[in-house]
Amino acid sequence: MSRLDSVIRRLKAQRSCLNFAAGELTGQQGAILELGLGNGRTYDHLGELFGRDAIYVFDRRVAAHPACIPDDQHLFLGDIHDTLPAAAERLGRSALLAHCDIGTGVEEENRKLAAYLAQALAPLLAPGGLLISDQPIALPDSEAVALPEGVPANRYFIRRVVS
Numbered sequence: 001m002s003r004l005d006s007v008i009r010r011l012k013a014q015r016s017c018l019n020f021a022a023g024e025l026t027g028q029q030g031a032i033l034e035l036g037l038g039n040g041r042t043y044d045h046l047g048e049l050f051g052r053d054a055i056y057v058f059d060r061r062v063a064a065h066p067a068c069i070p071d072d073q074h075l076f077l078g079d080i081h082d083t084l085p086a087a088a089e090r091l092g093r094s095a096l097l098a099h100c101d102i103g104t105g106v107e108e109e110n111r112k113l114a115a116y117l118a119q120a121l122a123p124l125l126a127p128g129g130l131l132i133s134d135q136p137i138a139l140p141d142s143e144a145v146a147l148p149e150g151v152p153a154n155r156y157f158i159r160r161v162v163s
């Protein structure tokens with residue numbers, strides 16, 4: 001598969017999974033966590049689905065399209081090892097959805113990051129909340145959710161918090 005095909009597949013998987021989450025969470029109130037602002041593409045899409053006021057963004061820097069930059073109240077700027085514990089103190093277990101798109105190209109680093117995210121996101125995600133990620137994350141007290149049609153296995157991952 002060419003790198004172009006690979007990027008297209010990733011972006012389509014992201015969009016399908018985020019749209020799926022919006023359908024699952026219709027009518028519920030809670031925070032949306034966007035881990036990895038990057039260019040702001042998925043943040044912008046989440047904004048269309050849930051409204052920007054619900055979204056809290058995590059990144060170590062802001063390098064997004066100018067139209068896709070959250071205000072200071074909705075931005076946790078810094079390394080997630082520092083900002084996720086701070087967010088848990090501020091927001092509590094109020095998140096309906098966490099979308100994690102912060103994997104690196106290095107497998108060993110991804111494994112460490114996923115292990116950290118599993119324990120750091122648990123105090124933020126409400127029961128019934130969804131975790132959508134580019135890496136498998138062994139979130140405690142959660143179950144795997146079937147991927148939307150057209151998303152290849154192991155390209156993206158969805159889990160639901162059971163309790």
Ligand SMILES: C[S@@+](CC[C@H](N)C(=O)[O-])C[C@H]1O[C@@H](n2cnc3c(N)ncnc32)[C@H](O)[C@@H]1O
Nearest residue numbers: 036037038039040041042059060079080101102
């Ligand atoms: C692939 S980009 C996100 C792309 C974004 N979802 C989009 O649609 O444009 C990954 C982002 O994660 C951020 N990131 C990676 N590791 C991080 C960490 N440990 N703490 C905070 N941000 C991190 C990077 O700075 C980068 O902006």
